Amino acid sequence: MAHSTVHEWETAEFWAPQRSTVEASLAMQPAVYADEDFFAVEQERLFGRAWVAVALAAEVAQPGRLLVRSVGGRSVLLTRSDAGLKGFLNSCRHRGTELAEHDCDIANTIRCPYHRWHYSADGQLVAVPFFDEVPRDDFDMADYGLIPVRTEVWGPLVFVCLSDDTPPLDVWLGDLPDRLADYEFSHWRSASLDGAARMFDVAANWKLIVENFAEYYHLPWVHPELAKVSRVPDHYRYQGPGMYCGQTTTPVSGDERDDWLTLPAAAGLDDSDAASGRFVALFPNVTLAVLPSHMFLMVLEPMSAGRTLEHCTFLFPPGPITADEPSAELVESFEVTRRFWIEVNDEDIDICERAQRGIARGGAPPGPLAPRFEEPLNRFHKMTADLMTLPSIADLAVPAGDRPGDVDLYGSQPNPLPPAVELDAAT
Ligand code: FES
Ligand SMILES: [Fe+2]
Numbered sequence: 001m002a003h004s005t006v007h008e009w010e011t012a013e014f015w016a017p018q019r020s021t022v023e024a025s026l027a028m029q030p031a032v033y034a035d036e037d038f039f040a041v042e043q044e045r046l047f048g049r050a051w052v053a054v055a056l057a058a059e060v061a062q063p064g065r066l067l068v069r070s071v072g073g074r075s076v077l078l079t080r081s082d083a084g085l086k087g088f089l090n091s092c093r094h095r096g097t098e099l100a101e102h103d104c105d106i107a108n109t110i111r112c113p114y115h116r117w118h119y120s121a122d123g124q125l126v127a128v129p130f131f132d133e134v135p136r137d138d139f140d141m142a143d144y145g146l147i148p149v150r151t152e153v154w155g156p157l158v159f160v161c162l163s164d165d166t167p168p169l170d171v172w173l174g175d176l177p178d179r180l181a182d183y184e185f186s187h188w189r190s191a192s193l194d195g196a197a198r199m200f201d202v203a204a205n206w207k208l209i210v211e212n213f214a215e216y217y218h219l220p221w222v223h224p225e226l227a228k229v230s231r232v233p234d235h236y237r238y239q240g241p242g243m244y245c246g247q248t249t250t251p252v253s254g255d256e257r258d259d260w261l262t263l264p265a266a267a268g269l270d271d272s273d274a275a276s277g278r279f280v281a282l283f284p285n286v287t288l289a290v291l292p293s294h295m296f297l298m299v300l301e302p303m304s305a306g307r308t309l310e311h312c313t314f315l316f317p318p319g320p321i322t323a324d325e326p327s328a329e330l331v332e333s334f335e336v337t338r339r340f341w342i343e344v345n346d347e348d349i350d351i352c353e354r355a356q357r358g359i360a361r362g363g364a365p366p367g368p369l370a371p372r373f374e375e376p377l378n379r380f381h382k383m384t385a386d387l388m389t390l391p392s393i394a395d396l397a398v399p400a401g402d403r404p405g406d407v408d409l410y411g412s413q414p415n416p417l418p419p420a421v422e423l424d425a426a427t
Pocket of ligand 1: 092093094095096097112113114115116117
C-alpha cells in the first residue's frame with residue numbers, strides 16, 4: 001500500500017543502535033512495542049511484505065475447505081481445490097464485499113453474500129446472476145477472478161506473502177529446511193488429544209514474545225524448572241543463513257526431571273537431533289520448539305501494539321501417539337509434557353506482559369544486550385529494521401549464519417564453548 005509520509009521508523013537513523021555488532025547494540029525503542037502508529041506502519045511494511053505463517057497445513061488439507069486469515073491488516077482466503085492450495089484477498093470483484101467471515105466448507109464454490117457472484121475454489125468467477133438482462137460488451141468473467149495472494153507450505157505451516165517482490169519462501173527460509181530435514185515435519189501430526197492445541201490472548205507486543213523465546217538469559221529466574229531440562233550451559237547457537245534466529249540445547253537433560261523425554265522419539269534422527277532441543281524463531285511470527293519426540297509450535301497473530309494471540313499446537317512424529325487411539329500410558333505421558341509446556345508458556349506470558357507494561361508505562365530508554373545470551377535478539381532486530389526501512393523488499397538480504405564453522409553452527413555435539421556462569425551465585 002502506498003503511503004506518503006515517511007515516519008522516523010522507516011529511516012536508517014532510527015535503527016542505528018540495532019545495526020551495530022551485538023557487543024555494541026541496544027534493545028529497541030519503546031515505541032516499537034507500544035505505539036499504535038508504529039504498529040500500523042509495521043503492519044504495512046513488515047507484515048505486508050514478509051512471509052507470514054497463518055495456518056497449519058493440516059487445516060486446509062481437504063478439498064473444499066476455506067480458511068479466513070488476517071495478514072498485515074488484510075483479510076485473506078485460503079482454499080484447497082484440485083488445483084492445490086490457493087490464496088486470495090477476501091474481497092468480491094463486483095463491489096468489494098467480504099466473501100467469508102469464518103473458516104468453513106464451501107463445496108467448491110465461494111458465493112458472495114451480496115449479489116451472489118460465484119467463484120470456484122481456485123478463484124475463477126463462474127456465475128454472475130441476472131447480468132444478461134442487459135448484456136455488457138465490456139464484461140468478460142475471465143477478467144474478474146479473485147485477486148491472488150502468494151501462498152506456500154513448509155513442514156506443518158502455511159505461509160502467505162502479500163508482496164510480489166519478496167524473495168520466494170525457500171530463499172526466506174534459507175538452510176532451515178535442510179537443517180531440520182531429518183525430522184520430516186511434513187509427516188508430523190497434531191494428535192487428537194484433548195488440549196493438544198490452544199490459544200492464548202497475551203497483553204504484549206508480538207516482538208516481545210519472539211525476543212523472549214529467542215534468548216536464554218531469563219531461564220534461571222523465569223523458568224527454574226525448565227532450566228533443569230534445558231540447562232543454560234547446554235545452550236548455543238543454531239543459526240545458518242535464513243530469516244530465523246536459532247539456538248539448541250544439546251543435550252536435553254533428564255538428570256533432574258525428564259518431562260521432555262517421556263514420549264517416543266521420531267525414527268531416523270541422528271545422534272545430535274535425537275539428543276537436542278532445537279529452538280527456532282522464524283521471522284516474523286513463528287516459534288518452533290523441536291524435541292526428538294514432539295514440537296511445541298506457536299504462530300503469533302498481532303492484534304494491536306499491546307496485544308497478541310498465540311496459536312499453539314503440539315505436533316508429533318508418526319508413531320503410536322498419532323494412532324487413532326493411543327494407549328492410556330502415552331496419553332498420560334503427553335499430559336505430563338503438555339502440563340510442563342503450558343507451565344513454561346504461562347511463565348513466559350507473565351514476563352512478556354510485565355515487559356510490555358514497563359515499556360508502555362515506564363518507557364525507559366533501551367539498554368545494552370548481553371552479547372552471549374541475547375545475540376539472537378540483535379539478529380531479530382536487524383531483520384525488523386530491514387523490513388521497516390527497505391524501500392524495495394526485492395533488495396532484502398537474507399542474513400548469513402553468524403559465524404563460520406560446523407561445530408558452532410550445527411549443534412552437533414555438547415556446547416563447545418559453555419558460558420562460565422555460576423547459577424547459584426546469580427539468584
Ligand atoms: S459485492 Fe459481491 S456480488 Fe456484489
Ligand atoms: Fe522463556
